[in-house]
Amino acid sequence: MDLKIKNVHIFDPLNGIDEVGTLLIEKGKVVKKSKSAHKQEIDGKGLHLFPGFVDVHSHFREPGDEDAETIETGSRAAVRGGYTTVCVMPNTEPPIDNEGVAGFIKEKSEEVGLCRVFPIGAVTKNRDGKELAEMAHLFRAGCVAFSDDGSCIENSSLMRNALEYSKLVNVPIIDHPEDMSLSRKGQMHEGVVSTELGFKGIPDISESAIVARDILLSKFTQGRLHLAHISTADSVKLIKDWKDDKITSEVTPHHLLLTDEEIRKFDSNKKMKPPLRTKYDVGVLQKAIKEGLIEIVASDHAPHPDYKKELEFAEAAFGVTGLETAFSALYTELVKKGKLTLDRLIKILSSAPAKVFNLPFGEIKEGAIADFTIIDLKSNWEVDPDNFASKAKNSPFLGRKFKGMVRYCIVNGKIVYNDGDFIK
């Protein structure tokens, strides 16, 4: 036996497990019994053990922008946040639009040896929205979905073809819903606050208009559509009216917890796409994850070096980090405040994303792959930029105090993270 975790509160909403017990792991899998003595033991007294979190939307910036993040630092950030699996977006340089880059990411992440990293392939060659990338080749090279994230697939006919062609490999097309003609030069949500601050706005219709188009294209083609970072009440309404098993969506922790009021201090760590919306939108999004209408919380971890953020607001890059704060922020602000059950939070962080992306993770049972995160729900911590494992510091939650600290991360039965130490 490789690892024994005793006295731990095992919590797996998918299999209805909610009890203190012992977990045995052998050859990377959960076992009932083992004949051999354990090599390692964790005393999990007072701690919760959850299925490892799965993030379907991160930017690790490698290759191309290693100043912002690398596969190594991104992986560290992931396991520090309790993530055992991360799917990385293809807007690298060069982009993940061919098997070579996809293979590089697989190899590099295995070399790093912390969390599992799966590449998401580009929908179009060079992500320029003109010609389909070689999706079947990319799939065979390990890509788990396709996206031109960072840019919307503006051409409706191309989006149609992408949804049709990807049926060949049965993985979702992830669209970044943003009508650029409506959002161009916008800096923040268009509304009362942008009007007061004098910023050109990014109206909510720039998202919901594309959500409507994409949903109708998915209905028409029967292709699998995954809508990235939903931020508006109207998008939720469209999803509610039209949802079927071909249509899935995600929301980020920051869109669930923060509003455009945050921009009043011109803090570029609150600048991202889609932008923080209104209190009303936040309420609708919270309800949507509670009801399961939006099935996934994704981090949209978008690291940037300080010199791309410590600028006048309009010049600062879009994007915020999220892997290290996602669980604790949502646990503190939603679960502890009675707005979401722990059951639901764990599902949207683990089994739900695993299911949508055809990944064999997200549950705890005999024979299951031993990817876990062990969290002390009682411990408090402050989001301090000096403690980030990510290379970047651009978190929208700097200075916030959260409950729930990741103590261990276990991938394939092996402890890869324990109290600040990364173990290869």
Place this chain on the structure above:
Amino acid sequence: MDLNRKDLLGIQGLTKDEIGEILTTAEYMEEILKRPIKKAPTLRGITVANLFFEPSTRTLNSFVLAEKRLSADSINFSAASSSVLKGETLLDTAKNIQAMEVDIMVVRHSAPGTPHFLANRLKASVINAGDGCHEHPTQALLDIMTIKKNFSDFSNLKVAIIGDVKHSRVARSLILGLNKMKAKVTVCGPPTLLPLWLEPFGVKFEYSLEKTLPGKDILYILRIQKERQEESFLPSLREYIKDYAITYEKLKKFASKEVVIMHPGPINRGIEIESSIADSGYSLILNQVTSGVAVRMSILYLLSKRKTDGLKD
């Protein structure tokens, strides 16, 4: 009384008393401007940097004169390009200038919040000389000073702000200032040039100039940017002129006889304003410019007061 703050970033956040203090001090300053020798030693030893990242003639000159009248040392730094294009970040530029022992920075920039961004990171005082479409507080203060000289009671004052309110920092600051002074404000312009969200400003809006003109004491006319046509906010300037230009004919027909015209400049003769009106008895446009120097002297003085007081001790 002191202006107990390091920076002057916007009308937002200024109290009515602070506005009163700035204007009272500005009246003293205006007196200096009327002396045969228009100079006071008040800011001797104080260094001011004028950082203009957007072209400006009037505001820059007004600040420079205000600085000279009070005997401050000043330097001008102009750059049309954004920090990213320059290769040095804005903050680095500002920190370099601060390292030359500059006490006050006057900042104009096309991006909203830039003076606020610098103020939070610098020891020097920052004065907002216009940040994108956000605020232009010294303009609003000089406008209020000009109004104060012509009207005794703000609470009965009816002001119409006419034109491109959506893209105007002048309008934003002026509305905030007039609200604090309890004047009644209407904004008038074509729907594409008025913000969709006006509730936070507490103003009335009106698309029709004819309906706006009657009963107003002040018509505050905004400059119309020719680019608005290319950006499809307007079908043509010709159509704008027909519906929104202030002309003698429209004034005679719809406005009160005592109405006055204000404009932040530079004016586009024959576009938002009929040429002869700008030079007529209706116009307070040049009075605004004179008030501008006095208001800027007042602000420079009040912000550096703690420092100069400290030197005396």
